[in-house]
Amino acid sequence: MTLALSIFDIAGRAMSAQLVRLNSSASNLANAGAVASSAEAAYRPLKPVFQTLYEGNSGRATVGVLGVVQANAAPQRRYEPGHPLADAEGYIHVSAVDANAEMVEIVETARQYSNNIEVLETAKSLTLETLRLGR
Amino acid sequence: MDRIDQYFGIHGAALALRSERMELLASNIANAATPGYKARDLDFRALLAEPAAATLATTSPRHFAATPPSETSPVRYRLPVQPSLDGNTVELATEQLQFAETAVRYRSTLAILNGRISTLTAALKGE
Numbered sequence: 001m002t003l004a005l006s007i008f009d010i011a012g013r014a015m016s017a018q019l020v021r022l023n024s025s026a027s028n029l030a031n032a033g034a035v036a037s038s039a040e041a042a043y044r045p046l047k048p049v050f051q052t053l054y055e056g057n058s059g060r061a062t063v064g065v066l067g068v069v070q071a072n073a074a075p076q077r078r079y080e081p082g083h084p085l086a087d088a089e090g091y092i093h094v095s096a097v098d099a100n101a102e103m104v105e106i107v108e109t110a111r112q113y114s115n116n117i118e119v120l121e122t123a124k125s126l127t128l129e130t131l132r133l134g135r
Numbered sequence: 136m137d138r139i140d141q142y143f144g145i146h147g148a149a150l151a152l153r154s155e156r157m158e159l160l161a162s163n164i165a166n167a168a169t170p171g172y173k174a175r176d177l178d179f180r181a182l183l184a185e186p187a188a189a190t191l192a193t194t195s196p197r198h199f200a201a202t203p204p205s206e207t208s209p210v211r212y213r214l215p216v217q218p219s220l221d222g223n224t225v226e227l228a229t230e231q232l233q234f235a236e237t238a239v240r241y242r243s244t245l246a247i248l249n250g251r252i253s254t255l256t257a258a259l260k261g262e
Binding site for chain 1: 150154157158159161162164165166167168169170171172175177208210227231234235238241242245248249252253256
């Protein structure tokens with residue numbers, strides 16, 4: 001499939017990819033410390049996989065999300081027999097979300113999202129100025 | 136060459152080149168978080184010094200038509216100051232700087248073109 005990319009497509013697709021990344025980080029943070037009664041049922045962190053989409057060999061490229069995968073970080077097993085979700089042996093399974101790493105990820109995502117907005121704004125004002133050429 | 140083309144000189148082509156360069160830089164900014172992406176840019180000096188594509192004359196019907204080599208593409212990979220572990224060579228500071236510079240240069244080319252157009256219209260109206 002060949003893409004035809006304008007600067008608006010490039011920045012727009014990148015913004016939607018960053019939004020997917022922001023959504024997965026938000027889901028991970030929301031589920032930090034979530035408890036389950038088995039290792040299988042425990043929440044596993046979501047990670048988006050980015051891929052470059054090239055427009056032929058013109059050099060133009062944008063980014064797409066190949067998919068969102070579950071990280072294979074094993075949930076923490078903690079002994080808490082008094083917990084309502086504890087299994088038969090008295091263990092609960094806590095989701096393996098690294099809250100600090102997710103916060104850093106969110107800050108970086110927000111920065112890159114606003115970079116793309118900056119590109120979009122510049123491209124828009126230049127296009128409008130070009131339209132007014134000679135008036 | 137057309138008289139009006141001559142009048143606008145290099146600036147029409149410069150406008151197109153600058154917009155192409157901005158698209159490349161936007162691609163780099165878009166791929167700031169993609170592992171393995173290599174940042175690219177236009178080599179302006181090579182573009183300006185570009186000789187007319189040399190073609191081989193076909194003096195016999197049994198000659199093949201030769202196409203110019205494709206390595207004359209003006210797109211070059213950027214050399215990163217500090218490559219990152221995931222293979223991505225986009226450095227946002229560099230890309231944003233180049234993007235801002237290209238935007239300003241685009242605007243100045245627009246201003247030059249605007250000046251020429253208003254001179255031309257003034258001459259046409261005889262004001």
